[in-house]
Amino acid sequence: RLDHQVKVRGFRIELGEVESTLRTHPAVHDAVVGTLESPDGSVALAAWLEPAPGEDLDLRAVRALVGTRLPPYMVPSSWTIRTRLPRTPSGKTDRRALAEPGGSDRPHAAAAELGAPDRVAPRNAEEQLLLEIWSEVLDSDEIGVFDDFFELGGHSLLATMVAARVRSLFGTELPLRRVFEAPTIAATADWVRANRAEPVLPPIRPRGSDGPAPLSFSQERMWFLQQLTPTSTAYNLSIATLARGPLDHTALIRALTAVETRHEVLRCRIRTADGRPRQIVVDPGQFAVRAADFGHLAPDQAMSSAVRFARDELHHPYDLATDPPMRLIAVRLGDDRHLLALGLHHVVADQVSFELILRELAVAYSSGRDAKSANAQGDDGRSRSGVAEAGSLPDLPVQYADFSVWQREQFDRDGLADDLTYWARQLDGVRPLDLPTDTPRPRFAGAVGDHVSVDMPAETARSLRHLSLATDATPFMVLLAAFKVLMHARSRQTDIAVGVPIAHRTHREIEGLVGTFVNTLVHRNDLSGDPSFSEVVRRVRETALEAFSHQALPFELLVQELRPERDPSRSPLFQVLFNLANARVAEIGVPGLEAEPVVLPRPAAQFELTLGVALGNVAQHYYLNYRTDLFTRETAEHMLAHYAEIVDRVVADPELRVSELSGAPRTERWKLLSEWNRAGATVTDGSSLPCALAAVSSSRGDRAAVSSSTGGYTYAELVEAVRRVT
Numbered sequence: 085r086l087d088h089q090v091k092v093r094g095f096r097i098e099l100g101e102v103e104s105t106l107r108t109h110p111a112v113h114d115a116v117v118g119t120l121e122s123p124d125g126s127v128a129l130a131a132w133l134e135p136a137p138g139e140d141l142d143l144r145a146v147r148a149l150v151g152t153r154l155p156p157y158m159v160p161s162s163w164t165i166r167t168r169l170p171r172t173p174s175g176k177t178d179r180r181a182l183a184e185p186g187g188s189d190r191p192h193a194a195a196a197e198l199g200a201p202d203r204v205a206p207r208n209a210e211e212q213l214l215l216e217i218w219s220e221v222l223d224s225d226e227i228g229v230f231d232d233f234f235e236l237g238g239h240s241l242l243a244t245m246v247a248a249r250v251r252s253l254f255g256t257e258l259p260l261r262r263v264f265e266a267p268t269i270a271a272t273a274d275w276v277r278a279n280r281a282e283p284v285l286p287p288i289r290p291r292g293s294d295g296p297a298p299l300s301f302s303q304e305r306m307w308f309l310q311q312l313t314p315t316s317t318a319y320n321l322s323i324a325t326l327a328r329g330p331l332d333h334t335a336l337i338r339a340l341t342a343v344e345t346r347h348e349v350l351r352c353r354i355r356t357a358d359g360r361p362r363q364i365v366v367d368p369g370q371f372a373v374r375a376a377d378f379g380h381l382a383p384d385q386a387m388s389s390a391v392r393f394a395r396d397e398l399h400h401p402y403d404l405a406t407d408p409p410m411r412l413i414a415v416r417l418g419d420d421r422h423l424l425a426l427g428l429h430h431v432v433a434d435q436v437s438f439e440l441i442l443r444e445l446a447v448a449y450s451s452g453r454d455a456k457s458a459n460a461q462g463d464d465g466r467s468r469s470g471v472a473e474a475g476s477l478p479d480l481p482v483q484y485a486d487f488s489v490w491q492r493e494q495f496d497r498d499g500l501a502d503d504l505t506y507w508a509r510q511l512d513g514v515r516p517l518d519l520p521t522d523t524p525r526p527r528f529a530g531a532v533g534d535h536v537s538v539d540m541p542a543e544t545a546r547s548l549r550h551l552s553l554a555t556d557a558t559p560f561m562v563l564l565a566a567f568k569v570l571m572h573a574r575s576r577q578t579d580i581a582v583g584v585p586i587a588h589r590t591h592r593e594i595e596g597l598v599g600t601f602v603n604t605l606v607h608r609n610d611l612s613g614d615p616s617f618s619e620v621v622r623r624v625r626e627t628a629l630e631a632f633s634h635q636a637l638p639f640e641l642l643v644q645e646l647r648p649e650r651d652p653s654r655s656p657l658f659q660v661l662f663n664l665a666n667a668r669v670a671e672i673g674v675p676g677l678e679a680e681p682v683v684l685p686r687p688a689a690q691f692e693l694t695l696g697v698a699l700g701n702v703a704q705h706y707y708l709n710y711r712t713d714l715f716t717r718e719t720a721e722h723m724l725a726h727y728a729e730i731v732d733r734v735v736a737d738p739e740l741r742v743s744e745l746s747g748a749p750r751t752e753r754w755k756l757l758s759e760w761n762r763a764g765a766t767v768t769d770g771s772s773l774p775c776a777l778a779a780v781s782s783s784r785g786d787r788a789a790v791s792s793s794t795g796g797y798t799y800a801e802l803v804e805a806v807r808r809v810t
Contacts, residue, residue, distance in 0.1 A: 090119050092129050096739065097158055105153050106131060109146050111139040114169055116177050120162055131160035132182050134169045141165050148230060157554035205229070210254075210273035217249045218269060233267035239558055240632065241436075241587045248592045252287070256280050260632040264558075264625075285636070288482050288490045288593045296362035297485035298492055299354065301638035302600050306431045307354050307361050307404060315401050317688045318531040319430035322398045323438050324413075324682040326387075327422045331677065332453050333414065336424075337373065339448035340412060343441055344368045346477065347598040349432045349484035354404040363485055371410040379418045390415040390423040395685050398427040409433075423682065432484075434602040435665065436587050441598060444477055453676075484599035495641065503637035504645055506630070511606060511646060514581050517659045519574050519692065521714040528652045530713035533689025536720045538728055540697070540704035547735035555618055555738065557625045560664045563697050565617065565624040566730045567662045568609055570695075573746035574723065578612040583658040583691065586635055604639040605631040606658050611742055618738040660693040695727065725749055774806050 090097050099117045106115035113136040120130045135141045143163050150159050170181035206212040211229050218227050221242050233243070243263040250258040254276050262275055291297065299307060306319050344350045345368040352363040374397045378386040394413045402409065411427035426441065433441070494500065552559045568580045588603040589595050609623050648656045686709065694709040708724040715723075726749035733740060777789075777799065785800035797805065 090127075090129070091739075092119065092127055092157065097129065102129070102131070102150070102154065102158055102160070105150055106133065106146065108153075109149050111136055111141050112146065113137070113139075114177070116169060116179060116182060117160060118179060118182065128161040129158070130162035130164070132164045132166055132169060134166055155554070155556045206269070208273065210276050211269050213253055214250075214269045214272055214276070217246055217253070221245045221249070227269070229269040229273070231268065233263060234558060235553065238263075238267070240560060240628075241589075244587060244590055244632075245592075245595060248590055248595065250276065251285075252592045254280055257285075261629040264629055285494065285591075286490075288487055288591050290482055291486045291489045294365070296355075296357060296364050298488050299361050299363055300484075300488040300491050300600065301495075301640040302602065303354075303363070303431050303488070304361060305640040306429075306600070310402065310404055310431075313531065314403070316531045317399045317401055318533075318690045320399050320402070320427060320688065321430055321433060321438075322394075322425055322427040322684055322686075323442075324391075324394060324423060324425035324684045326417075326680040326682050327424050327677045328680075329420050329677040331414075331420075331422050331424075332449075335449050335453040336414070337412075338452045339445050340371065340410075341369050342448040342452070343444045343598075344371055344410065346444065346480065347441075347484070349599050350410050350428075352409065352432065352485075353406065354431065363488070365485070371408045371412060373412045373414070375414045375416075377416040379416045383418065383421075386417045387423070390417055391682070391684060394423060394425040395687070398425060398684065399687060402429045404429065404431060425682075425684065430600055432600060433598055434587070434600045435585075436589065436601075437598040440596060447477060480597060481593045482597065484597060487594055487597070487599065487601070491638070494636075495638075500637045500641075503634040504642070506634045507606075507637060507642050508646060510608060510630070511581070511648075511657060514606075514608060514648075514657060515577075515579060516651065516654050517571060517575055517577065517581065517692075519571075519659075519714075522716045522719055523714060525653050526713055529654060530711055531688055531690070532712050533687065533709055534712050534717060534720070535686055535707055535709040536717065536724050537683070537705055537707035538724055540706060540728070540731075542704075544732055544735060545699065545704045548731070551735050551738055555621045555625075557621050559699060561625045561628055562621055562734075563664060563731065564607065564628070564662050565620045566727060566734060567695050568611060568624065569617070569620060569730055569742055569745050570723065570727045571660060572611050572742060573726065579608070579610055581606055581608040581658045583607075583655075583661040584631075585661070585663055586632070588635055590636070603635055604661075605635060606639075606642075607631055607662075614741050614743045616739045616741055617734045617745065620742065621738070655691055659691060660695070661691045663694060663696045665696060665698045693723070695724075722749070722752060726752075774803075777803050777806060 090099060102117045103115050106112055106117070112133055114134040116132045118130055118132075119127050121127050133141060133143075133146065143165070147159065147163070164182075170178040172178045206215050206229055215227060215229065218233070218236075219225055222233075222236050222238060224236065227236065233246075238246075240260070243260055246263060247258040247260060250256065250272075256276060256279055258272070258275070262272070266272065266275065310316065310319070348365045349363070351368055351370065352365050354361050354363055356362070374393075376390070376393050378389045378393075381389060393415060397413055398411060409429045409432040413423070413425035413427070415423040415425075417423060426438070428437070548559050548562060552562050555562065564582065564584065568582060571580050571582065572578060583604050584607050585602045585604050588601045594601060607624070607627050609620070609627055611620060611623075615623070643656050646657070650656060689709050689711045691709075692711050692714055696707045696709070698705050698707070706724055706728055708720050708727075710720045729749045730745050733745060780789075781799040781803045785803075786798055788796055789799045789802045790797045
């Protein structure tokens with residue numbers, strides 16, 4: 085097609101807008117943009133350029149210019165240079181002649197070719213330092229100063245790490261919004277030179293004392309909730325692996341002891357002093373170890389028994405004052421087959437902490453397995469001195485208690501006033517998300533939960549990344565937008581507030597530190613006006629960038645300051661949570677062992693719903709954790725299937741309207757139109773509604789069956805009323 089408005093990959097594009105942008109390049113005399121159709125039927129945006137007299141066009145430079153002024157989906161994929169563009173007798177560009185075979189003076193240049201130009205090396209000191217930061221964070225040596233951070237694999241957590249290093253190196257706060265809006269080293273270097281100043285937040289330093297330390301704000305909230313409901317397991321975290329190969333149990337215990345020794349928070353207890361909770365560090369080597377041997381069972385039976393054993397051990401409630409916050413489960417399944425699981429209370433660790441622990445565990449295990457023990461060993465393999473070799477791990481600059489003290493000091497200094505002002509404005513008038521439930525909402529929120537999961541097709545994962553680039557967003561933003569559409573479809577509300585955890589490792593000193601640094605941000609969006617999905621992504625992107633820029637205020641303090649109307653059956657400010665897991669845990673291996681992730685049942689729920697998406701290096705999947713006092717498993721399965729269907733549809737056509745995505749999903753439409761619409765049915769004796777009512781009435785005759793503002797019936801009264809009319 086060569087008309088003036090086209091649709092490519094679901095996006096409507098005004099060709100004139102792209103053409104006018106191309107003509108702003110000084111070496112371009114004229115430009116025409118249209119589409120080309122490939123043999124497989126796909127349509128791509130194409131550009132034909134006529135150089136200015138005496139100019140030699142550099143297509144990479146032209147493409148870079150367009151990329152800075154237009155969204156990615158408006159950047160042509162095919163480029164052709166002509167000495168002179170074909171004209172009609174009237175002098176207008178002959179668009180029909182552009183795509184004729186043999187009409188090009190130079191061969192076409194594909195976007196893939198232009199997208200991988202020669203790497204531009206740093207041209208000044210700032211770019212050189214930033215290149216070193218990017219190379220470390222992205223774990224890549226092939227980066228040029230004009231390469232896009234997100235096209236290289238960056239995401240919000242890695243962007244936070246870049247900002248932390250910029251603060252440390254240049255003494256200035258790099259807003260995360262800046263990373264998203266100008267994601268190149270060259271642009272960041274320009275910004276650094278123009279905005280170099282003293283950092284807004286001081287560095288985190290050792291507190292200078294080994295005594296009891298205050299809790300961080302998130303620790304204090306979790307500690308309080310644990311005291312309120314001591315039997316709750318909502319904050320029990322765990323990870324499990326099926327290990328194949330010879331396991332050195334003694335080396336494993338020593339390695340975990342080394343990690344525990346290195347990170348004080350893994351051996352802390354929380355006790356009250358002067359009426360306030362304090363974290364107290366005890367000697368290493370006291371973490372709980374639970375072992376079992378199911379090697380005598382058939383493989384399938386051994387595995388199911390091991391999973392039940394690990395689930396039961398890991399989901400015992402913690403007594404934070406006396407229990408070790410870390411638990412190791414080691415189950416023998418047979419010759420060289422083991423189920424290994426690690427449990428932690430959220431008060432000492434977050435999602436990133438698991439990756440850190442497993443990486444350090446692998447280093448310490450490898451070091452300790454081959455080294456001769458210098459200390460006498462106990463029967464269980466623990467070092468009596470409580471110290472094990474930590475391999476080549478570098479020293480930690482600070483401990484978690486140092487962060488807790490630092491965080492308290494920042495709030496005392498009123499350093500978060502601007503953040504509080506933003507959140508008070510952003511969340512003004514927010515109302516609870518009122519989802520239809522399968523059972524009456526209890527007076528108090530429960531913590532018992534379950535989860536369902538479904539795989540994400542590989543093609544969907546690829547299309548998701550393409551859509552993210554096309555909308556100038558990240559996979560997180562696209563998937564969060566899809567979740568908001570789902571919540572609108574289920575609640576029919578247009579004002580949607582969703583909680584989102586953020587790693588909040590904003591200082592370089594704490595990047596390698598185990599602890600609970602995660603903060604929760606409330607992402608609130610208005611879905612009114614029946615916007616297209618691409619517009620929803622734009623709204624979510626804007627909200628996300630603002631939220632990232634105001635992430636320093638702990639959620640616990642936000643609730644205290646805003647004082648929202650409290651309902652004991654709901655969590656404050658938001659009731660559902662979205663979580664994107666980018667952790668690379670599946671890549672972590674122990675020398676001599678082949679590891680395969682194992683999903684353990686989690687019989688707990690922190691919120692009404694938690695929708696998670698795992699975009700790992702091995703497999704991608706969706707999972708939905710739900711409160712069982714509100715939803716049945718069947719409902720959870722329907723909701724997750726609906727979400728997966730929304731994602732599949734929007735990656736294929738992002739211009740679909742919210743109303744088009746909010747209808748019943750395929751599985752429910754099938755029930756409505758087929759299963760529940762069957763014309764005939766066999767009725768047997770005793771299966772009629774009056775018979776069913778009579779059966780219930782025999783045991784619940786005096787209980788309310790129907791009630792309204794004008795009266796009601798008990799089961800016995802309802803049965804009698806039915807008899808009178810039948």
